[in-house]
Amino acid sequence: MTSSGARRERALDLLSRGDMAGGIAGLEGHVAGAPDDAGAWLALGAAYAAEERWGDAARALARGMEEQSGGTIEARLAYARALVRLGRLDEAAAELRQGAAIEPPDPRALRELGVVLYDLRLYDEAARWLARACEAAPEDARAAFALGLAHEARRDIAQAIAAYREAVRRAPSFADARLTLADALASIGEHERALGELEALLARERSHERAARNREVLQRALAEMRARRLLGKTERELARSALVVEAQLRRRDARAAPAAAEGAAARQIVRYTAPLLELHVTLDASGGPGSGAIEALHLAFTDPDRAARAEDDVFKVAVIGEDGRQAPVSYATGASLTLVREAIGCPMTQASALYTSLLKGSPSVDWGGATLRFASVPGTRGAPGGERHGLLISRRT
Numbered sequence: 001m002t003s004s005g006a007r008r009e010r011a012l013d014l015l016s017r018g019d020m021a022g023g024i025a026g027l028e029g030h031v032a033g034a035p036d037d038a039g040a041w042l043a044l045g046a047a048y049a050a051e052e053r054w055g056d057a058a059r060a061l062a063r064g065m066e067e068q069s070g071g072t073i074e075a076r077l078a079y080a081r082a083l084v085r086l087g088r089l090d091e092a093a094a095e096l097r098q099g100a101a102i103e104p105p106d107p108r109a110l111r112e113l114g115v116v117l118y119d120l121r122l123y124d125e126a127a128r129w130l131a132r133a134c135e136a137a138p139e140d141a142r143a144a145f146a147l148g149l150a151h152e153a154r155r156d157i158a159q160a161i162a163a164y165r166e167a168v169r170r171a172p173s174f175a176d177a178r179l180t181l182a183d184a185l186a187s188i189g190e191h192e193r194a195l196g197e198l199e200a201l202l203a204r205e206r207s208h209e210r211a212a213r214n215r216e217v218l219q220r221a222l223a224e225m226r227a228r229r230l231l232g233k234t235e236r237e238l239a240r241s242a243l244v245v246e247a248q249l250r251r252r253d254a255r256a257a258p259a260a261a262e263g264a265a266a267r268q269i270v271r272y273t274a275p276l277l278e279l280h281v282t283l284d285a286s287g288g289p290g291s292g293a294i295e296a297l298h299l300a301f302t303d304p305d306r307a308a309r310a311e312d313d314v315f316k317v318a319v320i321g322e323d324g325r326q327a328p329v330s331y332a333t334g335a336s337l338t339l340v341r342e343a344i345g346c347p348m349t350q351a352s353a354l355y356t357s358l359l360k361g362s363p364s365v366d367w368g369g370a371t372l373r374f375a376s377v378p379g380t381r382g383a384p385g386g387e388r389h390g391l392l393i394s395r396r397t
Contacts, residue, residue, distance in 0.1 A: 189368025
């Protein structure tokens with residue numbers, strides 16, 4: 001063995017025994033005399049990275065890859081990681097794209113490319129690469145977790161929750177995945193399911209402080225939501241609601257609801273009216289008329305154009321615009337937001353977000369065990385002015 005080769009072996013031996021300073025010094029001396037030794041450059045880059053000398057690591061790894069005419073996937077991954085540490089994300093993405101192009105693609109390259117693209121805020125592209133990483137490595141929980149983060153950044157909460165669930169399935173003890181899944185579920189009002197995830201985490205890690213803290217907050221929020229919401233309550237609570245009181249709705253008539261299915265419980269629809277609106281309340285009538293729980297609330301305007309033009313001076317709803325200023329709302333918007341807030345027991349900010357989602361074209365929105373959608377009011381086809389259409393909020397079965 002040449003003296004240069006012996007120096008390299010001694011340096012690698014020192015590194016293997018934890019003598020980083022000695023091993024690095026030995027490799028630096030070796031590559032000074034043997035600058036075309038790709039393996040030595042790559043070993044030196046790995047040693048620099050272990051010492052968090054990221055600039056030196058990137059330079060050594062780049063030189064090793066150059067001497068190898070592109071390098072192995074391991075070298076490319078190491079180089080990309082060093083570039084990430086240096087904040088050179090565009091360069092890291094370029095390296096990982098080349099690594100991901102090698103067939104068959106290494107799942108690590110797919111996942112790390114997706115993560116870098118996420119950090120670059122290229123969320124759609126990040127989601128595509130992370131989905132490939134999940135397929136290539138069916139047990140990689142971190143790939144599924146990162147996919148969930150990308151979907152959440154894309155504002156696709158349903159896909160995000162599905163990915164977080166997959167991460168938990170792949171690694172039931174993955175605490176960050178369960179915590180984030182619980183947060184995502186809570187964000188759409190699924191407090192019971194969110195609590196279930198936190199309970200599952202605490203069953204594994206009883207001393208997990210954040211999970212215990214979040215559970216306490218969610219338990220309070222769930223209790224408050226159940227206390228406030230009209231769905232599941234009776235006409236007594238409805239009569240005290242802001243929607244009925246402020247709009248001065250009056251109970252007019254009641255009729256049996258069409259049977260949903262053979263053998264289904266009896267239901268009753270009660271109509272309340274005010275000058276510009278009607279509220280159709282579906283009740284469980286199995287215990288007799290007027291005794292049942294509210295199953296659905298359907299708000300319709302008798303003169304939609306007028307309701308949309310008139311400024312809300314009844315419900316006193318405050319909406320904050322994108323410029324941070326309070327913006328006036330129409331009577332129709334004020335009534336609709338009040339209905340959403342009281343029907344499902346959510347804050348006004350959440351009610352506004354759900355209602356906006358419907359206005360932007362979502363066919364329906366699920367939140368807190370309820371479904372919101374626009375629908376025609378049954379039995380109004382022959383009403384003056386034609387069939388009524390409006391906002392329907394019903395308990396999800």
